[in-house]
Amino acid sequence: MTRPLKSFIDIAENSDFPIQNLPYGIFSETKDGVRRAGTAIGEWVLDLAALEAKGYLSIQDGENFFAQSTLNKFIESGKANWSKIRAELQDLLSADNAELRDNQALRDQIFFKQADVTLHLPVHIPGYTDFYSSKEHATNVGCMFRDPKNALLQNWSELPVGYNGRASSVIVSGTDVVRPSGQIKLPNAERPQFSACRKLDFELETGFIVGKSNNLGEPIAIENAWDHIFGMVLFNDWSARDLQQWEYVPLGPFNAKTFASSISPWIVTLEALEPFKTSSPVQEPQPLAYLREDNSSNSYDIHLSVEIQADGAEQADVISETNFKYMYWSMAQQLTHHTIAGCNMQVGDLMGSGTISGPTPNSYGSLLEITWNATKPLTLSNGEERSFIQDGDTLIMKGFCEKDGLRIGFGEVSGKVLPALNFNFAD
């Protein structure tokens, strides 16, 4: 491309949203206003439904991709169309294209300050699956709850372990989270008791959005898997550790995870992430053939961080910094494994990476690991201690790629924890 990728929109140097990014989201001007698709550019949202309606995008009459309350219809239109629209948007936003640049009246109608709009769940999520693909995380958990000498179960190294999550409780960044209640069993108790969760945790994850379905009984081959991925989001897989420990055998996590899972509002496309491709860890043993993939560029170099801000605290404290590139199993391997027995994926499905922990304690992706199950509490800058999340705490996760002066960011996923409900039971 000879055209320099510079926008006529003024974009701050550390912005997550230069013209090279153009993530997709769903916004409304007021909380209950009409939802439609937008893209983020600098501190603005560009109204894609308006662009579409006014004929600035080469979309056939009646297609109506963007005047929708979710992105699913656009995503279903396919990879070739994603690329075409992206190129058209970059062209419309470029500094040397006068079409929007010099039409202030139009610009006043189609650009909205991000700070002024409400961002919604960007996709309808028919299915949500969570993987467990960070070796460091699985090892840490195995050390704490199983045998430190055999922390990793054998199947972990042979396949991307995952489980079906609950799609209905996936919420968008900014949505408050009520502390869950349920059964917990204290170490010396004979029986469980009903209680508000006492070990509320976050899990730092990313998620990818499935962009292309497959039919039931027709697995996605590893060499085609990347074509089935639309883009990525940040993902906080809130976890009630005490509920989880009591309920999870033998069928896996359930109420410990189904009360809320938060995603960032902007879906960053794989095309935008392309310059940040990197290798993933060498896999030993070599996976079975159906999962085998060249590891030299099947991951992304994405800086990730977690901040916690206590209620009323002046500032948030960064409590973890890690990177997506530590993930052992690639997104393509996850998707292929998910379908190998015949499972059909649907457009909009959310696939969580699993907690992303790096090799050192300051890169762990959960409080469970950071405080080593409350044996090493954190001290926040306001002097308070944290082993797990307290009521009023806000958790903020951020992510960005940066190289050669180009920064492609995800924005953030945040959520504040509210006190548990009051239950009035006889006992």
Added chain:
Amino acid sequence: MTRPLKSFIDIAENSDFPIQNLPYGIFSETKDGVRRAGTAIGEWVLDLAALEAKGYLSIQDGENFFAQSTLNKFIESGKANWSKIRAELQDLLSADNAELRDNQALRDQIFFKQADVTLHLPVHIPGYTDFYSSKEHATNVGCMFRDPKNALLQNWSELPVGYNGRASSVIVSGTDVVRPSGQIKLPNAERPQFSACRKLDFELETGFIVGKSNNLGEPIAIENAWDHIFGMVLFNDWSARDLQQWEYVPLGPFNAKTFASSISPWIVTLEALEPFKTSSPVQEPQPLAYLREDNSSNSYDIHLSVEIQADGAEQADVISETNFKYMYWSMAQQLTHHTIAGCNMQVGDLMGSGTISGPTPNSYGSLLEITWNATKPLTLSNGEERSFIQDGDTLIMKGFCEKDGLRIGFGEVSGKVLPALNFNFAD
């Protein structure tokens, strides 16, 4: 009601579908024809979309509950409306109402032989959860794979253990099932291998369809739970035992279950099942308060059976007969537990009971249990042996209630197993 509940439609004595049943389903006249709602009466389907369009039901203009490809909109209309429509249908179909009875031209338009139509998935299923609520089943599995002396894990007796299933691969009765492939690990092998499933099994279950949603963070109290249930179906939770054994620790079943789960096409309402209410087993220990419920009439007396028919065999063999009333945890307890931490249920959600095993080997709800993990193979009437399901086998599950000359049935859920795909991998 003084009107005797007898229809002008001729209904065979052993029919599952008398005027007291009136289950809801989705049908089309041809395979690709227009889908709409119907109810089963004797050997007929009554076209509810046509009845609605012609003004025979007290539905407000524009409501359009039945000219839909799923029942979700009707179900969302609420319990009072379910009752009202049911009463109107019983009235329209009754022997002493001339309105349809004596209008042969109309009857020719709105009644279709069940054998001539295609039945479809009756609801859009936003979420599917499977429980594990038969004590006999959980004990049998615990004996086989864990410790016979401590077959039941402690949490099993304290809460209805469940896990999130995969909603996308729920299919309607009559849909073929391709034998899944994936990773299995043979007992003495160092590593897993890629293989077609060698231990393909069924699980005899029922499922209930959620009829009323709750908001995220607002649990459904046990005393309200029954009002959130629309009706029940038969459910075959196909299971790949060898995939399951290798993959399921620590996060539960995944590919072993996500390749297909079959439901019967007719949803039998709780109102139709009302005469067959019965007690469920005494729960010891007494559940925590949030799960506590009078056990005297929180179950249903539903006879259930499983038949297997080998490819080309002249007849199907009944291999299990059991009853829904053996279930330890009630549907209300399952639903309340599912939401206690805040999870939001959606209209159309499918909740599987878990395998329903009775106390004796001829009442076990899976081949795993019937053949005790292939140590006691079955002999079919054609002389063939079965430890697990073979290619070409058709599995048929049936269910009905019967008392005082009234029979309310579910019809059946059936599925034929096709050979695994041919994969061509280098190793």
